[in-house]
Amino acid sequence: xxxxxxxxxxxxxxxxxxxxxxxxxxxxxxxxxxxxxxxxxxxxxxxxxxxxxxxxxxxxxxxxxxxxxxxxxxxxxxxxxxxxxxxxxxxxxxxxxxxxxxxxxxxxxxxxxxxxxxxxxxxxxxxxxxxxxxxxxxxxxxxxxxxxxxxxxxxxxxxxxxxxxxxxxxxxxxxxxxxxxxxxxxxxxxxxxxxxxxxxxxxxxxxxxxxxxxxxxxxxxxxxxxxxxxxxxxxxxxxxxxxxxxxxxxxxxxxxxxxxxxxxxxxxxxxxxxxxxxxxxxxxxxxxxxxxxxxxxxxxxxxxxxxxxxxxxxxxxxxxxxxxxxxxxxxxxxxxxxxxxxxxxxxxxxxxxxxxxxxxxxxxxxxxxxxxxxxxxxxxxxxxxxxxxxxxxxxxxxxxxxxxxxxxxxxxxxxxxxxxxxxxxxxxxxxxxxxxxxxxxxxxxxxxxxxxxxxxxxxxxxxxxxxxxxxxxxxxxxxxxxxxxxxxxxxxxxxxxxxxxxx
Numbered sequence: 001x002x003x004x005x006x007x008x009x010x011x012x013x014x015x016x017x018x019x020x021x022x023x024x025x026x027x028x029x030x031x032x033x034x035x036x037x038x039x040x041x042x043x044x045x046x047x048x049x050x051x052x053x054x055x056x057x058x059x060x061x062x063x064x065x066x067x068x069x070x071x072x073x074x075x076x077x078x079x080x081x082x083x084x085x086x087x088x089x090x091x092x093x094x095x096x097x098x099x100x101x102x103x104x105x106x107x108x109x110x111x112x113x114x115x116x117x118x119x120x121x122x123x124x125x126x127x128x129x130x131x132x133x134x135x136x137x138x139x140x141x142x143x144x145x146x147x148x149x150x151x152x153x154x155x156x157x158x159x160x161x162x163x164x165x166x167x168x169x170x171x172x173x174x175x176x177x178x179x180x181x182x183x184x185x186x187x188x189x190x191x192x193x194x195x196x197x198x199x200x201x202x203x204x205x206x207x208x209x210x211x212x213x214x215x216x217x218x219x220x221x222x223x224x225x226x227x228x229x230x231x232x233x234x235x236x237x238x239x240x241x242x243x244x245x246x247x248x249x250x251x252x253x254x255x256x257x258x259x260x261x262x263x264x265x266x267x268x269x270x271x272x273x274x275x276x277x278x279x280x281x282x283x284x285x286x287x288x289x290x291x292x293x294x295x296x297x298x299x300x301x302x303x304x305x306x307x308x309x310x311x312x313x314x315x316x317x318x319x320x321x322x323x324x325x326x327x328x329x330x331x332x333x334x335x336x337x338x339x340x341x342x343x344x345x346x347x348x349x350x351x352x353x354x355x356x357x358x359x360x361x362x363x364x365x366x367x368x369x370x371x372x373x374x375x376x377x378x379x380x381x382x383x384x385x386x387x388x389x390x391x392x393x394x395x396x397x398x399x400x401x402x403x404x405x406x407x408x409x410x411x412x413x414x415x416x417x418x419x420x421x422x423x424x425x426x427x428x429x430x431x432x433x434x435x436x437x438x439x440x441x442x443x444x445x446x447x448x449x450x451x452x453x454x455x456x457x458x459x460x461x462x463x464x465x466x467x468x469x470x471x472x473x474x475x476x477x478x479x480x481x482x483x484x485x486x487x488x489x490x491x492x493x494x495x496x497x498x499x500x501x502x503x
Contacts, residue, residue: 051494
């Protein structure tokens with residue numbers, strides 16, 4: 001029955017265009033599901049590392065005729081250059097279509113790079129530079145910039161085809177549904193553009209700046225504004241179809257995720273540096289998962305258990321399931337704070353079994369490990385959300401992956417096949433098999449640093465911090481790898497890395 005259900009899910013996904021071999025926009029589609037039907041299986045190795053248009057390191061372990069030694073081992077550093085001509089924002093997730101990877105730098109360049117060998121096909125102009133992913137639409141690559149410009153480049157040669165000035169910075173990745181492109185800027189304006197021509201279909205002004213991401217479906221788009229409201233806008237005319245006031249500090253570095261008839265919205269939680277222990281007293285009181293669920297709901301409703309639970313109240317909610325039509329909240333998700341340094345917990349993904357996966361701090365982990373995470377007595381586990389109640393549904397394969405996360409260093413998610421890919425710059429890139437709980441270390445910047453050893457198959461330097469000069473400083477956020485059928489791709493500030501299966 002499980003196999004039959006999965007086949008139905010994949011068939012429906014293929015019929016709606018949510019799958020395929022391409023990753024044409026941020027998190028693969030406008031719903032921000034973050035998944036591909038297939039992906040590379042572990043163990044892993046580097047295929048190539050693109051260090052700018054003049055240098056691509058190609059792994060001779062991948063092809064015998066390629067020249068570069070990209071096999072990690074004690075004492076060995078990859079032959080990366082001391083400086084590069086571009087800077088990639090840490091929020092820059094590459095996109096790809098038709099075997100070509102597209103990525104934007106902060107200096108104002110767009111690059112088309114061959115997925116197979118890392119060869120630069122062309123360089124285009126994206127005035128102002130970008131911290132958000134582009135979109136592939138038909139024969140165009142559509143880029144947004146921190147100057148508020150939307151620029152469409154030809155996929156054939158990178159030449160500009162049209163441009164629209166929105167007037168304020170765009171820092172969230174645009175969303176494409178059919179022929180309509182949605183963008184939101186720091187002026188609080190949401191624009192709907194015809195992707196083929198740049199024609200403005202409508203623009204609407206919200207009650208605050210839009211600094212985070214946007215999601216969309218055939219009915220319209222969903223976006224958070226810094227007036228603390230989540231908005232649903234109509235596809236036809238941009239009118240506000242619904243809005244919901246939320247708590248928290250806003251939507252910086254976050255984006256909505258569309259899941260069944262809901263939109264999952266996260267906010268930057270009201271936590272601060274040193275608050276990793278917040279919520280431990282609630283978890284201590286639970287004697288089983290059901291009681292833990294009830295206790296968290298009580299705590300979020302303001303019940304302090306006779307003074308034994310500190311900071312009780314709805315102000316510490318950070319993830320919301322809202323009805324996609326009216327943005328009402330059918331239930332409270334019993335998910336307490338998982339981050340304690342002012343960095344928001346990363347938004348969820350939808351896996352190929354149709355489950356919504358997100359971080360849960362719990363006394364009763366089943367998937368990652370059973371060890372306390374940094375700053376708390378309990379574990380950051382990865383679990384599914386019950387779409388009918390919001391409750392935690394553990395991923396229980398009878399064993400742990402052995403790889404956990406820290407409350408100040410969690411990971412962003414993407415999915416390929418049965419593999420969950422996790423990434424953040426400091427602790428690197430990992431893969432977890434969702435069916436067998438098998439963990440594969442993929443990449444880390446340095447093999448030895450921060451008091452530990454990190455023997456990933458892709459480690460840029462043998463020890464210490466990697467120091468490669470870039471023209472600008474990159475922002476600090478977390479972005480999952482883009483997935484292809486036989487590779488994953490991720491941007492460092494100083495390079496673009498392509499990783500493949502070593503099988």
